[in-house]
Amino acid sequence: MTDSSNTEIRDQFWLRPLAELSRQEWEMLCDGCARCCLKKLQDVDSLKVQFTRVACRYLNQNQCTCKAYKTRQFKVPDCLVLDMENLPSALHWIPETCAYKLRFLDRPLPDWHPLLTGNRTAMIEKGISITGRILSEDNVHENGLEEHVIRWVKA
Numbered sequence: 001m002t003d004s005s006n007t008e009i010r011d012q013f014w015l016r017p018l019a020e021l022s023r024q025e026w027e028m029l030c031d032g033c034a035r036c037c038l039k040k041l042q043d044v045d046s047l048k049v050q051f052t053r054v055a056c057r058y059l060n061q062n063q064c065t066c067k068a069y070k071t072r073q074f075k076v077p078d079c080l081v082l083d084m085e086n087l088p089s090a091l092h093w094i095p096e097t098c099a100y101k102l103r104f105l106d107r108p109l110p111d112w113h114p115l116l117t118g119n120r121t122a123m124i125e126k127g128i129s130i131t132g133r134i135l136s137e138d139n140v141h142e143n144g145l146e147e148h149v150i151r152w153v154k155a
């Protein structure tokens with residue numbers, strides 16, 4: 001489990017098991033793609049999750065950051081603050097490219113990950129960032145999500 005009092009950053013920490021990461025290392029693992037901030041639909045029978053191109057209203061679409069980071073759980077009660085305890089039960093909807101999912105499954109980070117390249121350029125060129133490809137939920141009727149299902153993000 002992540003130790004919130006431990007802020008150590010070790011060389012190539014992303015090669016270590018998730019459970020051994022310090023709080024700061026855990027935070028740094030996020031690639032900042034914001035794919036997890038997209039609205040999802042789940043089939044009631046198959047439970048399969050589909051992503052839409054509709055993003056949370058609090059997402060800064062250019063920077064892929066949350067505009068309400070400190071109060072997000074109050075403003076969006078189902079916004080998940082990912083940790084080692086809730087990660088396993090969220091795997092069915094977490095994007096397949098997500099660093100937390102990959103490392104939980106003992107897979108390596110992709111070669112475009114900012115921790116490996118030192119910047120976000122390769123990630124953006126690869127189409128991983130959602131910037132420029134999405135709509136805010138403020139501009140979409142809540143019953144109209146099905147019209148915006150996408151295939152470029154999968155769980």
Ligand code: SF4
Pocket residue numbers: 029030031032033034035036037082095097098099100
């Ligand atoms: S999908 Fe994963 S890597 Fe991408 S922003 Fe969300 S938590 Fe970070």
